[in-house]
Amino acid sequence: MKPRFIAIMQKEFIHIWRDPRSLTIIILLPLVMIFLYGYAITFDIKEIKIGILDQDRSPTSREMVRQLTKSGYFVVTADLHDRSEIEPAFLGRKIVAAVIIPDNFSRDLNTSFRIPVQLLVDGSNSNLATVTINYIKTFFLTYSLQINARLLNAPIDMQPRVWYNPDLKSANFIAPGLVAVIMMLICALLTSATIARERETGTMEQILVSPIRSAEIIVGKTFPYIFLAIIDAIAIVVFAWVVFKVPFRGHPLLFLFFAVVYVYTCLSLGIFISARVKTQQVALMAAQLVTTLPSLLLSGFIFPIVSMPKVLQLISYIVPAKYFLVIIRSVMLKGVGMAALWQPTLFLLVFGTLLLFISVKRFKTNLEG
Amino acid sequence: MTYDINIVDVSKRFGSTVALDGLTLNVRQGEMFGLIGPDGAGKTTLLRILCGLYLADAGHHLLAGVDGRKKMRTVRSFIGYMPQRFSLYPDLSVAENMRFFADLFQVPHKEREIRLQRLLEFSRLGPFIDRRAHALSGGMKQKLALSCTLIHTPKILLLDEPSTGVDPVSRREFWSILAELRGQGVTILVTTPYMDEAARCDRIAFIHKGKILVTDEPTAIPSLFKKNLLELHCRQHVMAARFLEQSRAFESVKIFGDRLHVSSHKPNAQTTRLIKSTLAAANIDVISIKPVQARIEDVFVELLQ
Amino acid sequence: MNNPVQIPYSVQVEELTRCFGSFVAVDHITFNVADGEIFGFLGANGAGKTTTIKMLCGLLLPTSGKGFVEGFNIYTQSDQIKQNIGYMSQKFSLYEDLLVRENLEFYGGIYGLDNHTLRQTIETSVMATGLREHLEKLTRDIPVGWKQRLALTCAILHKPKILFLDEPTGGVDPISRHQFWSLIYELAEKGTTVFVTTHYMEEAEYCNRLSIMHNGRIMDIGAPQTLKEKYKQSTIEDVFIQLVKK
Numbered sequence: 001m002k003p004r005f006i007a008i009m010q011k012e013f014i015h016i017w018r019d020p021r022s023l024t025i026i027i028l029l030p031l032v033m034i035f036l037y038g039y040a041i042t043f044d045i046k047e048i049k050i051g052i053l054d055q056d057r058s059p060t061s062r063e064m065v066r067q068l069t070k071s072g073y074f075v076v077t078a079d080l081h082d083r084s085e086i087e088p089a090f091l092g093r094k095i096v097a098a099v100i101i102p103d104n105f106s107r108d109l110n111t112s113f114r115i116p117v118q119l120l121v122d123g124s125n126s127n128l129a130t131v132t133i134n135y136i137k138t139f140f141l142t143y144s145l146q147i148n149a150r151l152l153n154a155p156i157d158m159q160p161r162v163w164y165n166p167d168l169k170s171a172n173f174i175a176p177g178l179v180a181v182i183m184m185l186i187c188a189l190l191t192s193a194t195i196a197r198e199r200e201t202g203t204m205e206q207i208l209v210s211p212i213r214s215a216e217i218i219v220g221k222t223f224p225y226i227f228l229a230i231i232d233a234i235a236i237v238v239f240a241w242v243v244f245k246v247p248f249r250g251h252p253l254l255f256l257f258f259a260v261v262y263v264y265t266c267l268s269l270g271i272f273i274s275a276r277v278k279t280q281q282v283a284l285m286a287a288q289l290v291t292t293l294p295s296l297l298l299s300g301f302i303f304p305i306v307s308m309p310k311v312l313q314l315i316s317y318i319v320p321a322k323y324f325l326v327i328i329r330s331v332m333l334k335g336v337g338m339a340a341l342w343q344p345t346l347f348l349l350v351f352g353t354l355l356l357f358i359s360v361k362r363f364k365t366n367l368e369g
Numbered sequence: 370m371t372y373d374i375n376i377v378d379v380s381k382r383f384g385s386t387v388a389l390d391g392l393t394l395n396v397r398q399g400e401m402f403g404l405i406g407p408d409g410a411g412k413t414t415l416l417r418i419l420c421g422l423y424l425a426d427a428g429h430h431l432l433a434g435v436d437g438r439k440k441m442r443t444v445r446s447f448i449g450y451m452p453q454r455f456s457l458y459p460d461l462s463v464a465e466n467m468r469f470f471a472d473l474f475q476v477p478h479k480e481r482e483i484r485l486q487r488l489l490e491f492s493r494l495g496p497f498i499d500r501r502a503h504a505l506s507g508g509m510k511q512k513l514a515l516s517c518t519l520i521h522t523p524k525i526l527l528l529d530e531p532s533t534g535v536d537p538v539s540r541r542e543f544w545s546i547l548a549e550l551r552g553q554g555v556t557i558l559v560t561t562p563y564m565d566e567a568a569r570c571d572r573i574a575f576i577h578k579g580k581i582l583v584t585d586e587p588t589a590i591p592s593l594f595k596k597n598l599l600e601l602h603c604r605q606h607v608m609a610a611r612f613l614e615q616s617r618a619f620e621s622v623k624i625f626g627d628r629l630h631v632s633s634h635k636p637n638a639q640t641t642r643l644i645k646s647t648l649a650a651a652n653i654d655v656i657s658i659k660p661v662q663a664r665i666e667d668v669f670v671e672l673l674q
Numbered sequence: 675m676n677n678p679v680q681i682p683y684s685v686q687v688e689e690l691t692r693c694f695g696s697f698v699a700v701d702h703i704t705f706n707v708a709d710g711e712i713f714g715f716l717g718a719n720g721a722g723k724t725t726t727i728k729m730l731c732g733l734l735l736p737t738s739g740k741g742f743v744e745g746f747n748i749y750t751q752s753d754q755i756k757q758n759i760g761y762m763s764q765k766f767s768l769y770e771d772l773l774v775r776e777n778l779e780f781y782g783g784i785y786g787l788d789n790h791t792l793r794q795t796i797e798t799s800v801m802a803t804g805l806r807e808h809l810e811k812l813t814r815d816i817p818v819g820w821k822q823r824l825a826l827t828c829a830i831l832h833k834p835k836i837l838f839l840d841e842p843t844g845g846v847d848p849i850s851r852h853q854f855w856s857l858i859y860e861l862a863e864k865g866t867t868v869f870v871t872t873h874y875m876e877e878a879e880y881c882n883r884l885s886i887m888h889n890g891r892i893m894d895i896g897a898p899q900t901l902k903e904k905y906k907q908s909t910i911e912d913v914f915i916q917l918v919k920k
Contacts, residue, residue: 007472011461018460202456206517209420209450210473211442365441367422407847408818453845507719533845534764536718536873537911538918562847563874607859607880623852626879626909627898666848673849 004212008220012194016224026190030182030232034239037174048132051078051086051095056105064143068099073135090122097121097132109147172247175240176328177301179233180321181292183259186229187266188291189284191222192274196283205367214363218356222267229266233259237332249335258331261345262324265352266291269320271359295321323347372431373398373525373556374419379428380579381414388414390579391428396558396572401551403570403587404560405665407673411579412560413453416527419558420450433524446474449523453530455510457517459503463494466502467517474521481520488516492546508539515546526550528559532566544569564666573665575672582672587665594663594671596620597637601629601644602656612651618643623670630667683742684709684836684867685730690739692725699725701890702739707836707883712858712868714878714898716910717887718918723871726887727838730869732756744835757785760834764841766825770814774805774824777813778831785832792831799827803857819850826857836867843874855880875911884910886917893917 016023054061068074078089080098089095100118102108108115119136121129195217198204207217237255240246248255269291277283297303298312299321305313316322323344330336338345374396381389389411396402404412417423419430421441430437432444457466464485471481489495492512497505502513511531518526528547532540544566551557551571559570567573567587574584583593603609610629613622619640620632633640641658648655663671685707692700700722707713717723728734730743732752741748744758768777775796782792800806803823808816813824822842829837839858843851855877862868870881878884878898885895894901894917898910907913 001475001477002472004473004475007469011458011465011469014465015458015460202452202454203458205422205452205454206450206456206470207473208422209445209448210470210521211445211475212473213442365421366424367417368424407849408845509719530845534719534841534873536721536918537875537914538718540873541915562845564848611856611859624855624880626876670849670852 003216004210005216005220005223008207008217009223012221012224015194016228026186026228026232027235029185030178030236031239033182034175034178034236034244037178046072047075048073048097048128048135049077049095050074050132051080051089051098052076053080053083053086053098053100055103056101058106060106060109061101064101065099067143068136068139071139086120090120095122096125096128097136099136171240171244172333174301175236175244175246176332177299177325178240179236179259179328180262180299180324181295181301182236183229183233183262183324184266184269184291184295184321186232187222187225187263188270188273189287190228191225191267191270192277192283192287193280194221194225195271195274196277196280199277200279208365208367212365214365215360217365218271218360218363222271225267225270226260226263229263230256230259246332248332250331251335251337254337255328255331258324258327258341258345261348261352262320262327265320265324265348265355268352268355268359271363272355275359275362294319298322299325301325318351320348320351371398372396373400373433374402374558375431376415376419377428377430379415379418379425379430381411381418381423381425387579389418389425392576392580393428394574394581394584396556398556399551399554400571401547401557401559401569403567403573404558404576405562405564405567405573405669406560406576410576412576413529414579415576416450416529416558416560419527420448421445446521447523448525448527449518449521450527451514451518451529451531453533455514457502457510457514460501462499462501463489463505463513464498466513467520470517471520476521484520484522488519491549492516493542506539508535508542511535511539511543512546515543519550524556526555526557526559528557530560530562532561532563540566564664564669567665575669577673583668590665590668591663593668594632596632596634596671597640598661598663598667599631599633599637599640599644599658600625600661601631601658602627603629603648604654604656609648609651609653612653613644613647616643616647618647621670621674623667625664625666630661630664632663632667632671682709683707684711684744685713685869686740686742687730688740690726690729690741691737692722692729692734693737698890700729700736703887703890703892705885705892705895707867707869709835709867710862710865711883712862712870712881714881714884715869715871715887716875716878716884716914717871721887721918722890723887724840727840727869727871730755731759731761731838757832758835760829760832760837762825762829762837762839762842764844766821768813768821768825768828770812772813773809774811774813774816775809777824777828781828782831787832795831795833799831802860803827817850819846819853822846822850822854823857826854830861830866834866836869837861839868839870839872841871841873843872843877851877875909875914878910878914886914888918 052065054065065076069076078095080086080089086098098120102116105115117140121132123129237248241248270287273286273290274283277286298316298319301321305316326344327341330341372395376392376394378391378393379389380391392415406412414423418425419432419437421437421444432448435444437444461469467485467488468481476484489498492515494509494512494516497509502510505513532543535543547557561567570587572584572586573590575582606627606629607624610622610624613619613631620634623630631640631644637660644658645655683706688704689702690700691702703726715723725734729736729741729748732748732755735749743755746754748755772780778796779792782795787795800809805823805827808820813821843854858868872878881898883895883897884901886893901913902908902910905913905916907916
């Protein structure tokens, strides 16, 4: 005689197994997502098209432009000769920014304190504009320092170094975030849908008339998805490591431990949604609203939480992905251990248990309400 | 007399709709009890209350002496419920469905396989043991649903319109299985829209607007019909029925298969004359007219009007 | 060009066959249904009835054989067929969250009735079926018997020449069934051909002619009385069982 939740679990595995299309999606989805995020939605900049209006036309100014493009961040796609050529270049999307070097640039360089170099930027893509301004600003700062250093010894020599992600590679930043989002997607979305499906097809009615307890249904139905979610988590990490060379500095077992904790919280959230939802359609939409969107937008995965309005910052405190992001970035990129991460871990455990408790209470073994 | 199902003053409303209105009903142990009534009378609601899927607003019910509200899980361990809608897993095979329900009811493993074999033989589903449920015909699905309901050998069976959408051959087979179960002492409460199925029950009850109107043995039901009833056999019987109805000379004119049942308070001889003259005017040949005893359906229709 | 071939039959089928892989669902069946006839299409579950109806409605192509509905070829003229048939199934295909009136308007709209015609047609048909008092109710709130009548009304809004009814009375109580059939008779009297499948053998007696199908083949066709006399049985149910159990 096997426990009832095992019976439900076995059946659930059969459902998954006999539906190869869904299974394929579950396995392929994370890989497609990481591929898209990793390549297409990169936050790195490369080869930004700029135009140069060099009114000085001296060896110094040409040397400066050469230095600007040497970095690989910029390519000169328009050699401008007059201010009137700037706007058509912007409108024709030939350039994103234009640098105007004034007359007498080389002459004033050694005498004047202020040389007005003008930068014009296409603001219609604000992200790109901000990044471009920052890069070019930094370039001129460095360039000025070089010039000044020849004149006097600069008191401060600021040399920035980035730790853990020295090249500031987007993939390093995105892969851990994807693990958080996809695990949430699989756990919450699929579990809420699978419970709603039984309600929709009427099989729930048949199960409920047996002496089963609500906890047995919940445990049995969700367990198989833990496996799927963990498999996906591993797939993303391995894929990121192999394809994008994202480092993995932490201990794999530690990673597995945290993944299980997170899955637990995600599943609880999925069950919480499905406890009263009657159709798959509503379950899917509710799961999108409550799990996927916050995980993408409010977890700090893409947008930094500190720059959000206060209300959203407050909401972000109950987004499990936020905590898991802290954990997984630390484990993957920094290689830190348990001791540094007990706080977010505790939150995930408490939050998950609370939701699970409420769900089991709310899940009724009848068709009322 | 021991009762296996006692329902006392049970009421249930959904919003402003009263589904059950102080319904009282007793079903004897080992009895096959038929529940008939129009759509929306409260049949499904009653069965769902008995298996704890709905909670009654008022009243109480006992199943094999156990309070259905207080000890729902105990009750569920010895009842079998078959919903109107086919509710098994289409992607699971016949055997997988049966084993799943056996495990839900905690049937010991060895016992499970013995019962599986017995039920497969019983329902003649043996050759289809590995077929997925979605590929079964309507009749086979019903038998599989019944087999899954029987796997924990329930004392009480609650069946909600088990033969809807099933062809006559499968229907007969299904009812012979039910008769066998009854022979084994299982108490059966079954709802049905078929009057010929009602006639196979030990007792039947008419339910209407959430109340029981009449409870009796099927053979006793026709005596409730208080009018004179004639069976008319004629050509073009459907046309004839319309002419007779339009003449407004009779209490009721109903089509039963290829015959018409005409009821009236008047003496039979007078009614016969009236029928003949009406149909003669319409040029319809009468083959025979004879007084008959009312059928369950006559009473059913009469009770509801 | 698209004029139908002039024939006295609503449905003409010759050696019609449909296979699914190696499984022969419909096996060389031949029959005709006359204009204005109520034709009962009986058979056990899985005998091939639904497959046949789907082919006749232009939803499924036959593997071989000939078939004409209202003179239109079921291979090539499914669009014309769809304009001329009404279809109602056991599932009723109604939108439960729409009002009764909205369901009617929707189905009328599908068949391209203009607003004026639609309003008139709805008016006359709800008078005939008694749906009038339920017009402004949500479809999910009306009893099954009324849903069935609504489904029928939706299926005949465009005044089809032939009406296909696939187990229209499953799960409906005897009184509603009687009322439903009296509507069917009225339609037939006005010249609509009715092609109906049912598991209620008592209803089979209401048909002008019956065919009994088994394992993809038609076992026999005839008027109910003729069949009963031929097989020396007192009811159609007994005839059915004798033919199918052979």
